[in-house]
Amino acid sequence: MNSCLEAEHSPIFVNGPIIVGAGPSGLSVAACLSNRGVPSVILERTDCLASLWQKRTYDRLKLHLPKHFCELPLMKFPKNFPRYPSKQQFISYIESYAARFNIEPVFNQTVEKAEFDVVSGLWKVKTQDGVYTSKWLVVATGENAEPVVPDIPGLKNFTGPIVHTSAYKCGSEYANRKVLVVGCGNSGMEVCLDLCRYNALPHMVVRNPVHVLPRDFFGLSSFGIAMTLLKWFPLKLVDNLLMLLANSYLGNTDRLGLRRPKTGPIELKNVTGKTPVLDVGAISLIQSGQIRVTQAVKELTKKGAKFVDGQEMGFESIILATGYKSNVPDWLKVLKSYTNRYSS
Numbered sequence: 001m002n003s004c005l006e007a008e009h010s011p012i013f014v015n016g017p018i019i020v021g022a023g024p025s026g027l028s029v030a031a032c033l034s035n036r037g038v039p040s041v042i043l044e045r046t047d048c049l050a051s052l053w054q055k056r057t058y059d060r061l062k063l064h065l066p067k068h069f070c071e072l073p074l075m076k077f078p079k080n081f082p083r084y085p086s087k088q089q090f091i092s093y094i095e096s097y098a099a100r101f102n103i104e105p106v107f108n109q110t111v112e113k114a115e116f117d118v119v120s121g122l123w124k125v126k127t128q129d130g131v132y133t134s135k136w137l138v139v140a141t142g143e144n145a146e147p148v149v150p151d152i153p154g155l156k157n158f159t160g161p162i163v164h165t166s167a168y169k170c171g172s173e174y175a176n177r178k179v180l181v182v183g184c185g186n187s188g189m190e191v192c193l194d195l196c197r198y199n200a201l202p203h204m205v206v207r208n209p210v211h212v213l214p215r216d217f218f219g220l221s222s223f224g225i226a227m228t229l230l231k232w233f234p235l236k237l238v239d240n241l242l243m244l245l246a247n248s249y250l251g252n253t254d255r256l257g258l259r260r261p262k263t264g265p266i267e268l269k270n271v272t273g274k275t276p277v278l279d280v281g282a283i284s285l286i287q288s289g290q291i292r293v294t295q296a297v298k299e300l301t302k303k304g305a306k307f308v309d310g311q312e313m314g315f316e317s318i319i320l321a322t323g324y325k326s327n328v329p330d331w332l333k334v335l336k337s338y339t340n341r342y343s344s
């Protein structure tokens with residue numbers, strides 16, 4: 001069946017780069033190329049632009065970083081945007097961006113395989129519908145392509161609903177429910193905050209050390225402060241300063257069950273890719289007891305969880321705030337000498 005299809009449709013030759021993914025990165029590349037008069041084709045698996053933002057984020061989401069750090073090249077955000085634009089504002093900006101540069105991705109095309117053919121000097125990029133070829137391939141599928149679902153013992157035994165944060169929209173259906181939120185990154189913290197606003201009872205699992213910084217210090221963003229200081233001072237010094245400011249602003253988060261890693265927040269991001277949490281209110285709800293912090297889960301049962309400290313608790317729902325991963329290693333076939341870099 002498949003080989004039949006390929007025989008019928010000869011490869012589509014793209015005069016210019018093939019870009020995989022119509023998120024902010026892919027669109028930026030297409031716009032910059034177009035600005036230099038270079039055509040390109042974007043292949044996108046979903047049926048919309050910036051699908052992570054449109055389909056897989058919660059209603060209340062705002063940009064975590066101040067707007068000037070999130071702007072795409074060649075087009076400013078509208079003047080009336082607040083410092084932290086909402087998800088809807090960001091999406092409308094993305095849509096005007098694509099319109100401005102006449103970018104029309106080919107939708108519903110999931111790239112299943114891409115390999116470089118040394119003989120013809122062309123990339124062959126296979127989707128479920130056919131093959132595209134080009135001299136150049138740009139990978140823009142992001143770090144959030146696939147939800148990570150951890151292998152928690154007993155996960156299948158739990159009888160209530162289990163959703164990943166990529167499918168969480170808002171807390172309205174969780175009112176008065178005991179909810180176990182697994183994970184304490186930005187998504188886990190913000191989902192807990194949202195659940196509280198709908199009178200749910202979130203319990204957040206904190207397994208590993210985590211850096212929490214206030215999103216803003218007296219009207220300045222932590223991220224902005226860090227970026228400015230890094231221009232002048234060594235990384236270790238900036239990290240120490242950030243932790244000093246964070247501790248004076250949020251208090252000792254260790255006492256709340258949120259241990260700080262030994263490595264500073266920016267160094268840790270650089271070395272492991274782990275993003276510090278930028279707090280927008282969850283910490284004060286942990287302090288007031290509305291969000292409970294729990295130990296790691298030992299196993300899930302039909303109606304709840306057993307924790308590593310021996311406690312057992314009932315829950316009605318579970319939300320997995322366990323992050324995302326790239327899908328590039330599954331489809332990009334690269335020369336042997338490059339595989340280590342891509343598969344790690």
Ligand SMILES: Cc1cc2nc3c(=O)[nH]c(=O)nc-3n(C[C@H](O)[C@H](O)[C@H](O)COP(=O)(O)OP(=O)(O)OC[C@H]3O[C@@H](n4cnc5c(N)ncnc54)[C@H](O)[C@@H]3O)c2cc1C
Pocket residue numbers: 020021022023024025026043044045046049050051052053057061062063064065069070109110111112140141142143144145187327331
């Ligand atoms: C809750 C949340 C909040 C965030 N907040 C911020 C923020 O405030 N500021 C910030 O800078 N970043 C933020 N991020 C990070 C986010 O990764 C970036 O905002 C941005 O979306 C990255 O753009 P991208 O184009 O690299 O990837 P994505 O936006 O993930 O786009 C990748 C595209 O590739 C498509 N794709 C994936 N695999 C394939 C395939 N095999 N074939 C074809 N198409 C494929 C996807 O459908 C998607 O449309 C946030 C992320 C999350 C989850």
Ligand SMILES: *[C@@H]1O[C@H](CO)[C@@H](O)[C@H](O)[C@H]1NC(C)=O
Pocket residue numbers: 047107108
């Ligand atoms: C993509 O697929 C969806 C669902 O199958 C369909 O509704 C939509 O019309 C398709 N869009 C394009 C541009 O092919």
Ligand SMILES: *[C@@H]1O[C@H](CO)[C@@H](O)[C@H](O)[C@H]1NC(C)=O
Pocket residue numbers: 153154155157299300301
């Ligand atoms: C899940 O349920 C099965 C059948 O009831 C049981 O044998 C198994 O031990 C349970 N798993 C865990 C990790 O509790």
Ligand SMILES: *[C@@H]1O[C@H](CO)[C@@H](O)[C@H](O)[C@H]1NC(C)=O
Pocket residue numbers: 235270271
């Ligand atoms: C990030 O780490 C790399 C090596 O892992 C190092 O060369 C680089 O200087 C680091 N960047 C910063 C800002 O510390």
